[in-house]
Amino acid sequence: MAKTARNRKAEADLEVSALEHGVKVPQAPEVEASVLGALMLDQDIVEELMTVLQEGCFYKPENKMIFKAISQLSASSRPVDMMTVAERLKLNGDFDAAGGLDYLTRLTSDIGAAVHVNFYAKILVDKFIQREMISITNETLRKSYDESEPVDSLLNTVQQKLFELSETNMSRKEQTISEIIKNKLASLEELQSKEGGQTGLQSGYMALDKITFGWHPSDLVIIAGRPGMGKTAFVLTMARNMAVDFNIPIAFFSLEQAPTQLIERLLVAESGLPSDKIKGSTKMTQADWTQLDDSIKRLVEAPIYIDDTPSLPIVDLRAKARRLVRNSGVKLIIIDYLQLMTGSKELKGVREQEVAEISRSLKAIAKELDVPVIALAQLSRQAESSTGGQKKPQLTHLRESGAIEQDADIVLFLHRPEYYGLEDINMEPGLTDVIIAKHRNGATGEVQLKFIASQMKFVDRNDSYASMPPSAPSPISYQSRINSGMGEFPTMPEDEYDPMA
Secondary structure (H helix, E strand, O other), rough: OOHHHHHHHHHHHHHHHHHHHHHOOOOOOOOOHHHHHHHOOOOOHHHOOOOOOOHOOOHHHHHHHHHHHHHHHHHHHOOHHHHHHHHHHHHHHOOOOOOOOHHHHHHOOOOHHHHHHHHHHHHHHHHHHHHHHHHHHHHHHHHHHHHHHHHHHHHHHHHHHHHHHHHHHOOOOOOOOHHHHHHOOOOOOOOHHOOHHOOOOOOOOOHHHEEEEEEEOOEEEEEEEOOOOOHHHHHHHHHHHHHHHHOOEEEEEEOOOOHHHHHHHHHHHHHHHHHHHHHHOOOOHHHHHHHHHOHHHHHHHHEEEOOOOOOOEHHHHHHHHHHHHHHHOOOEEEEEOOOOOOOOOHOOOOOOOOOOOOHHHHHHHHHHOOOOEEEEEEEHHHHHHOOOOOOOOOHHHHHOOOOOHHOOOOOEEEEEEHOOOOOOOOOOOOOEEEEEEEEOOOOEEEEEEEHHHHHOEEEEEHHHHHHHHOOOOOOOOOOHHHHHHOOOOOOOOOOOOOOOO
């Protein structure tokens, strides 16, 4: 009922707007009639046009009611003809308002050439888009005069509506298996020319890339771990590797830490200087400045784009990501982290459903933009009481929603035995297990990286950095705000709230 009232208001606004400008609302009633007549005379046309047309493509109220009845019959796999449509209209209570049997008879007798029905359908889609553009413009104009309307919110809303409208105008057709195989073989030839068997974007962690073959377009990758495992350091090192070493543009959405904090981490990792010097609490020597300047020349030019909007709504992320992919050529999106995002207002207070919506939306964004999306996620405390005494996380430990596991193409867990005092006497300091717990298109397993605490970065075990003697620990902590329970975000701190505990 509410939706019908909104539709009527929108139509009334269109009429008023047209009168103000001395023009007619974009419409093609004769074409609407021809299409409806063709639909009631040819079942094959029904099957074809149901994927192209929607109720809004018809402007005349009676035509809209008739198309709605045809859609309902098609959806329930029932035959569509004049009599079945009449019966469905009666069932909907729209028979008289839609013109009765006389109008249905006229539609089936005064149709254009059925061979042109696809062209007619395109006309109706075009008119629908024109009407929607007018409605969006009118609403934008009205809200633009409202001083209480946040400009960022208005921009994001308009962008979202325009994108959804553009999707209406995109036609996708089925492909034969021969076409798909031909395209795959061409792609395979190109991939075979690459070294190391990489089919996706290289992460810079060679041991990990050997199993994943890189990050692939449209994949949703979840990197999870308990507090203290180094999740942010892991993805920040990876972002640096990809942007600096391979010139891959990266978008980094940091919901937890400010850009200056991320840059401090990168400067420490890149220069090798202690974090207390980078933070300014200890005076730097001229040699330190020279070392810093020499080491960050490539980092300064790296295509890394950082956004630190707190409690980022999923609709805003989509708009920002779309703009970065289009304007800056971004090839990978990183989100730190998933549970700090917010979903739709309707799901506020139902956290599991909200996280499920966010997870689904991230997968949809990856598919829509055709880029990998990597999101960090928290694990429940159950990971620390897992059987076997090794405290290794499992898929069931993903916090707040089983939908994360379902939507993800790859799930990685970070596990540092030394953090729990589980290392043995022969274990290398900083040894980290990267557990590939789910890999939709490949193998699962474990690889080992090394965490260099003094530089807050991860490296391959055979990396030259991994064999360097450890530096003295820095007195400055880069403790995550969400882990310390001092965050400023609506999600409660990890140590105070855990629905799975």
